[in-house]
Amino acid sequence: MKLHIISPDVPFPPDYGGMVDVFYKIKNLYEAGITIYLHCFAYGREPSQELEQYCEAVFYYKRKMGLSGISLNLPYMLYSRRDKDLLANLVRIDAPIMFEGVHTTYYLDWPELSDRKKIIRNQNLEQEYYRLLAQRVGMGFRKCYYLAESVLLKRKESRLAAADAFFTVAEHDHLFFKKAYPGKYHEYIPSFQPYNAVKATTGCGNYALYHGNLGHPENIEAALYLLEEVCPGMDTPFVFAGRNPHRKIVSLCGQLPNCQLIANPDSAAMEQLVAEAQVHMLPTFQATGLKLKLLHALFNGRHIIVNEAMVAGTGLAGLCHVVEGKEEFRRKIATLMALPFDAALLSAREQVLKERYDNRINAQKIKTFLQQ
Numbered sequence: 393m394k395l396h397i398i399s400p401d402v403p404f405p406p407d408y409g410g411m412v413d414v415f416y417k418i419k420n421l422y423e424a425g426i427t428i429y430l431h432c433f434a435y436g437r438e439p440s441q442e443l444e445q446y447c448e449a450v451f452y453y454k455r456k457m458g459l460s461g462i463s464l465n466l467p468y469m470l471y472s473r474r475d476k477d478l479l480a481n482l483v484r485i486d487a488p489i490m491f492e493g494v495h496t497t498y499y500l501d502w503p504e505l506s507d508r509k510k511i512i513r514n515q516n517l518e519q520e521y522y523r524l525l526a527q528r529v530g531m532g533f534r535k536c537y538y539l540a541e542s543v544l545l546k547r548k549e550s551r552l553a554a555a556d557a558f559f560t561v562a563e564h565d566h567l568f569f570k571k572a573y574p575g576k577y578h579e580y581i582p583s584f585q586p587y588n589a590v591k592a593t594t595g596c597g598n599y600a601l602y603h604g605n606l607g608h609p610e611n612i613e614a615a616l617y618l619l620e621e622v623c624p625g626m627d628t629p630f631v632f633a634g635r636n637p638h639r640k641i642v643s644l645c646g647q648l649p650n651c652q653l654i655a656n657p658d659s660a661a662m663e664q665l666v667a668e669a670q671v672h673m674l675p676t677f678q679a680t681g682l683k684l685k686l687l688h689a690l691f692n693g694r695h696i697i698v699n700e701a702m703v704a705g706t707g708l709a710g711l712c713h714v715v716e717g718k719e720e721f722r723r724k725i726a727t728l729m730a731l732p733f734d735a736a737l738l739s740a741r742e743q744v745l746k747e748r749y750d751n752r753i754n755a756q757k758i759k760t761f762l763q764q
Contacts, residue, residue: 393762394427394448394487400473400495402437402452403430406586407659408605409684410515413561414492415443416584417513420755422446426762429485433473433496453478467494467544468537469518474498482508488762491555494518494548501554509762511557514565515583518545521678525609557761564705577761581754582706583684587691588751590742596732597670597694599629600725603662604685606655607636614675619644621718622673623651628729630673633657633665663692671728672696673721674712686712687749690741694733697724707748711741 399414406415418428430447435455443450453475455461461472479499482489488509491497497512499505522545526538549572552558557577560566566580602618604611615632619641623630632645633654645653657665666672672689674696686708689696696712703709715724 393425393759394429394485395421395762396429396431396482396485396487396489397492398431398478398489398496399492400433400469402432402434402440402443404437404440404442409583410493412585412684413513413515413583416586416751417755417758418443418446420584420751421758424752424755424759426759427487429481429487431478431481433475451478451481465544465547466498467518467541467548469495469541469545470498470548479504490559490758494545494552497548497552497555500552506554509557510555511559511758511761512552512555514558514560514569516561516565518549525678559758562705563707566705579757579761581757582749583687584751584754585684585687585691585749587687587749590690590738590745591667591692592690592694592733592738592741593667594733594735594738595694597668599631599669600671600673600729601631601633601665601669601693602673603633603666603688605636606632606634606641607638610676610678612638612641613677615641616644617675617677617718618673618721619648619651622721622725623648626650626722626725628671628725631665631669633662666692670694670733671725673725674702675699675721676702690745695728695731697721697728708744711744 397418401411403411403414406412422428428447430443430450432452433455434452435457439452456472461468463471473495483504490511490513491500492513493515500510522538522542526535526542553573555576558569558573559579559581560569561583563580566578570578602615606615628650630651631654632641635656637653637655642653645651666688672693674686674689676683683702686702690711698712698714699716700714703712703714713724715721
């Protein structure tokens with residue numbers, strides 16, 4: 393059984409959301425007996441030998457950056473990922489095609505591929521994701537770019553009828569595409585991820601943690617909310633850890649005596665921070681896709697406090713403490729800092745995560761569709 397996978401980036405190392413899903417999907421599909429032809433658009437990442445052990449062949453294409461990637465009719469994220477060699481390779485090797493996100497669908501409806509089984513794997517409802525990103529940046533080029541992408545993505549996401557199947561990460565996106573394309577095959581398949589067992593430890597830690605890419609607009613907003621509205625005046629020690637922290641995060645952590653910033657920790661250090669925290673604070677103000685930092689905390693951490701937007705469409709609300717507003721956040725942090733994480737909580741978490749986020753079961757769902 394063969395499968396093309398078109399990735400918007402090189403999926404190794406799997407160090408951010410979409411590439412975590414792509415890499416561990418490749419690994420688990422390979423282990424399920426599927427022969428994979430991987431196509432990657434490279435723009436800053438080097439070719440990876442790690443990918444070759446799971447793929448029959450790995451092809452790399454240069455993303456068309458700048459003016460060559462601009463179209464008045466198509467989103468930049470999509471138009472910049474076109475390459476005649478990609479089309480030639482897809483035509484040459486007869487196999488179904490999985491398009492990783494709308495980013496990679498430039499050749500979705502080309503006549504040369506009309507007889508192929510085609511799957512779209514959606515990480516987000518991209519039109520909504522970019523519209524919300526536009527709200528999180530000030531006036532300027534980035535805001536204009538996000539708004540323009542949102543408009544073009546809305547048009548494109550209503551023109552994906554050449555796909556045979558939609559495999560979505562979040563339940564609300566699953567319902568959107570099921571309604572938009574009622575005659576197609578639809579499957580809710582949560583993100584593939586590196587965890588095959590819950591490794592959270594019982595007992596207590598002595599700090600509350602927020603972790604993530606601290607240079608991403610969505611995470612900047614969440615971290616600043618905690619630093620400005622939740623952390624001041626509390627006795628709890630707070631740790632903020634992640635890549636490329638925004639200058640405002642650096643400044644506020646420096647001003648608050650109970651807050652520590654750990655910038656760009658390596659993977660081992662981050663794993664230790666997640667495992668040893670007593671409380672994980674994970675608010676978001678953008679209910680799109682699935683936040684992989686939530687899975688990271690659920691598989692490896694203790695108590696987790698979220699707002700409704702963080703768990704929308706995930707089926708994971710029952711494993712978290714869902715609060716709204718700064719006062720509820722503060723009260724819940726104070727309560728959980730004194731409450732040991734026990735074996736009963738661990739068992740409940742293991743049961744739910746196995747039902748929804750077992751990589752092997754989710755790989756089998758894809759294989760079942762390919763066999764039809």
